[in-house]
Amino acid sequence: MQAMSELRTLGSVIDVLAEHGDRQAVLALQEEGAKSWSYGELAVHVLRLAHGLTKVGVSRGDHVMLLAPGQPEWMVACLAIIGAGAVATPVDVQLGDDALSRILDHSGASFIFTTADQTEKLEHLDTILKPKHIVLDRGKEDPRSWRHLLARKDRHAELPQPDPNDPAALFYTSGTTGAPKGVPLSHANLAFQIDAILGANVVNENDHMLVPLPLHHVYPFVMGMLAPLTLGLTIVLPQSLTGPQLVRALKEGKVTVITGVPRLYSALYSGIVERARSGGKLAAALFGISAGLSTWVRRRTGLDAGKAVMRPLRERLGPGLRILASGGAPLDPDLAQKLEGMGWRIVIGYGLTETSPLLALKLPDGKKLESVGQPMHGIDVRIDPSSMPGEDTERRSERRLTSEPYQEGEILARGPGVFSGYLNLPEETEDVFTKDGWFCTRDLGYFDEDGYLYVTGRASTLIVTEGGKNIQPEVVEEAYLEDQVIREIGVLQREGRLVAVILPDLDEIRRRTAEIDRSIRHAVEEVSDRLPSYQRISEYTVTHQPLERTQLGKIRRHLLEERFDVAKKGAEGASEAVGPMPIEEMPDEDRTLLENPVAREVWELLGRRYADRYLTPDTSPQLDLGIDSLGWMDLTLEIDQSTSVELSEEAIGRIYTVRELLSEVVEQAEAGGRSVPQAMPLEHPEEILSDEQKRSLEPFGPVKATVARGMFALNKAIARKVFRLHIEGVEHLPEEGPFVLTPNHISSLDPSAIAAALDYRHLRHIYWAGRADTAFSNPLKRLVSRLGHVVPIDAHSAVFSSLAFGAAVLKRKDKLVWFPEGHRSHTGELEPFRPGIGVLLNRFPVPVVPVFIRGTFEAMPPGKVLPRPTKLMIVFGEPLDPRELEQQGEGEQPEDRIVQALYEHVMELVDARS
Secondary structure, X not given: OOOXXXXXXXXXXXXXXXXXXOOEEEEEEOOOOEEEEEHHHHHHHHHHHHHHHHHOOOOOOOEEEEEOOOOHHHHHHHHHHHHOXXXXXXXXXXXXHHHHHHHXXXXXXXXXXXXXXXXXXXXXXXXXXXXXXXXXXXXXXXXXXXXXXXXXXXXXXXXXXOOOOOEEEEEEOOOOOOOOOEEEEEHHHHHHHHHHHHHXXXXXXXXXXXXOOOOOOHHHHXXXXXXXXXXXXXXXXXOOOOHHHHHHHHHHOOOOEXXXXXXXXXXXXXXXXXXXXXXXXXXXXXHHHHHHHHHHHHHHHOOOOXXXXXXXXHHHHOOOOOEEEEOOOOOOHHHHHXXXXXXXXXXXXXXXXXXXXXXXXXXXXXXXXXXXXXXXXXXXXXXXXXXXXOOOHHHHHHOOOEOOEOOOEEEEEEOOOOOOOOOOOHHHHHHHEOOOOOEEEXXXXXXXXXXXXXXXXXXXXXXXXXXXXXXOHHHXXXXXXXXXXXXXXXXXXXXXXXXEEEEEOHHHHHHOOOOHHHHHHHHHHHHHHHOOHHHOOOEEEEOOOOOOEXXXXXXXXXXXXXXXXXXXXXXXXXXXXXXXOOHHHOOHHHHHHOOOHHHHHHHHHHHHHOOOOEEOOOOOOOOOOOOOHHHHHHHHHHHHXXXXXXXXXXXXXXXXXXXXXXXXXHHHHHOOOOOOOOOOOOOOHHXXXXXXXXXXXXXXXXXXXXXXXXXXXXXXXXXXXXXXXXXXXHHHXXXXXXXXXXEOXXXXXXXXXXXXXXXXXXXXXXXXXXXXXXXXXXXXXXXXXXXXXXXXXXXXXXXXXXXXXXXXXXXXXXXXXXXXXXXXXXXXXXXXXXXXXXXXXHHOOOOEEEEEEEOHHHHOOOOOOOOOOOOOEEEEOOOEOHHHHHHHOOOOOHHHHHHHHHHHHHXXXXXXXX
């Protein structure tokens, strides 16, 4: 193989391909099987295509575009373009028409390698030039196929020999803060990078490298293609970027190294955690202990405990995997520590498209994972403190570049990897270079005492508050992402305040059986309490669409403001029109779905119900239509009346879009209609309740009654002796007949505290609802719950089961405890009541007693396992008549008015004793 010191142009990379002979160069996994290319095959095709390109008029310096997914044929075309002396111009296949048109005109590309499905799109673009299409995914039967350009080598024909300073590739920046710019990188730029990477000795020729990234970006272009091919590695391309396909690629490709981005590794680790959770509480606990221990040992001692402790899990994922290389965006140090704790080694690269790309490299030694490593050999990196935001711009002429420890400022660089300027943009080029030739990265950072570089953020995205505080939005976003309710968040500044666009995780919200708005509010409040005041978001809006990102996972921040405004208006993803989207404008998949008469009936029903909204198959029932738990009950009953199809609440739990709702209805209809007997939970609760729930409502025999009485007596003694329980207003409880207690809910101790405040004559007729996965999760809890008259409620059927349970208790003339907030308050403050209690009391207008609990939040707040002795107070208000509550309250429906008035009465108890 040619010595690395002689690598002056990328022609040398092409020359060494044949030297690797029959070694496997690329393994591309497909839906069935895989496609494998040897180095010898790759070399032959590259040279033949390069000669073919020269014969059809491709000349030295011409721009030839690549608009296709990264497959072996893409690599052949790219290397052939470079071999022909032209400039490879890879672009993102997901670009919109306007952006693609601008790039085509700006680059002046006369040829474009693409796929058959992209050709129609290209033909309709409004461009000055019309490049000739060369199709990569068709055989010789298609006259546009690349295979028609494969020319036999003419021994008298020589390929152009470019100068090292000639451009080899033209990249377009991802455009996270504005329009993309063309970045030409020379043969010398890229050859230097390859030399430096291989000189770091992180990988060897026996490695198999997984490249799950689009090759149009310079990071995978260099790290995932040019460098591995120069060294003779095997490049493994996954069939798709889904979790199962990545695991398949790890195993079938015998992967030892991954070239990825932080979002990939975050998803990888989240998948591991989720898999541990799915194995049950014991498996999740064992994983947590093992992962925590191995991470702690690695961090404190440097020993690789995870290699042994986590070996069974690593064997299932990819037994040979040893190195995770991360670039393209900052890697969260906590995530890096966790991955190191799994037994993998982390390599971190830092750079930009303009630096082709690496400026610094963090080697896999497990140390200083907060840094991006030390500057690459041959690259000079300095800090310019005078460029900090807020400084006088006139000081740019007074730069004092430094590498002194902990001086923060803009990161500047120079060296053979730095480009010479943007294509046809002299003003933008002048703006990013100092007069003495330093490239201004627009990143902020500092060095430590050992010469390690730390990147603190982008100067262009830095938010400067009115109080003069500098805030990097990524830091704030990472803090809020710690709560799993928030799936994505984009932070921006509006009118001097921090605001955010939030994409919720509906799976996590359903797991917590809470409403979307309330869950997000709790998450924001809890995280905000841990942040300094200047980093807290003061307003947010909820989106149901993922935030726009580059393919390397960076948020396109210049689009956040528009997204915030649109989402705030509640018209996200919609046009100015209202009503259902015309079926003829839908994709084929949706049109086919709506050919089913049942799906069409439900679609028309939704159109009538939500005539003032813009309805599409992607519309979210929860986020766009505002359908809450009771709303689902009404809607599913209406669907049943129209189609004779009933959707179970388990099915409802799977529905996030109108498309999924229609698919569920069709599936149920094809399965024979109703999945459970149709019944109104208030009128016929016995048809809703399970056999286990019905057994929980049966009166006790003498033995169980005696044991239950003893249990209640013990609970009362503990409450009075340990927690010094103070009780007020117990005399207000009705002596006879059914009634409902409606306490505030601030702790898992609340039921025990209420039970301790009541006499057994009441307790023997009082029933409570309890989550089946909590109150009945083990034999001891199950026994205590049964003796305490707790009825299990499945989280997947909470609305129907809860109403049916309450109706069954009141129809039997028994007494009921109902927590109207629906869940424990995360702050200890009274929260809005859910409508279920209003529905129940509207149908069964029995006396309702407001109850105030104080002290249990301090004794055992959410998340704590063991209580601490704290004085408790229970206050019973005077009984209220639901008919009078309806007259007192406000709202469109009777149940709304009941809920609103009841909330005010409980709040009066809270205010009177606060």
